[in-house]
Amino acid sequence: MEILEFIPVESVLDIYDINGNLVKQGDEVVTSIILHNDSTESLSTFEGKKKLFLHFRKERDVVFMKKCKDLYAKKDPLLSCEACGFSFQKAYGDIGKSFIEGHHTKPISGLTRETKISIDDIKMVCSNCHSMIHSKYPCYTIEEIKKLITENLSNVR
Numbered sequence: 001m002e003i004l005e006f007i008p009v010e011s012v013l014d015i016y017d018i019n020g021n022l023v024k025q026g027d028e029v030v031t032s033i034i035l036h037n038d039s040t041e042s043l044s045t046f047e048g049k050k051k052l053f054l055h056f057r058k059e060r061d062v063v064f065m066k067k068c069k070d071l072y073a074k075k076d077p078l079l080s081c082e083a084c085g086f087s088f089q090k091a092y093g094d095i096g097k098s099f100i101e102g103h104h105t106k107p108i109s110g111l112t113r114e115t116k117i118s119i120d121d122i123k124m125v126c127s128n129c130h131s132m133i134h135s136k137y138p139c140y141t142i143e144e145i146k147k148l149i150t151e152n153l154s155n156v157r
């Protein structure tokens, strides 16, 4: 049975900078999602997608992420991944300069419009680690990914 649903998504939280100033007001978006049948399995997939959608939308806040990146660059000019230590600049030279992804660590279920996002909630990670972090829902923590890397790489050697 095919069900078509339009889901209003209360999205994107107001974004604050580290001093608590409003950088960008959250807005509301409507998305449509098609469920291909009404089994429980599909419903959980759908839930995951909706949550992932919210997560990625939040991570795309350009202004806030840029601030986070700039602050991180002051600590670590090579922008090393906080999980595996990989640096795009170190590996790829100039084309990798200033390349890193911001991952938001707060569980999506706990987020509301009023939730303040602070730089402490953002982890800077390489694209590989970021994909692995999101390979399950709720996603892996940085610590879990670090542990996996250590365990698995030590098995290889």
Ligand SMILES: [Zn+2]
Binding pocket: 081, 082, 083, 084, 085, 086, 125, 126, 127, 128, 129, 130
């Ligand atoms: Zn990494």
Ligand SMILES: [Zn+2]
Binding pocket: 059, 102, 103, 104, 130, 133, 134
């Ligand atoms: Zn992420």
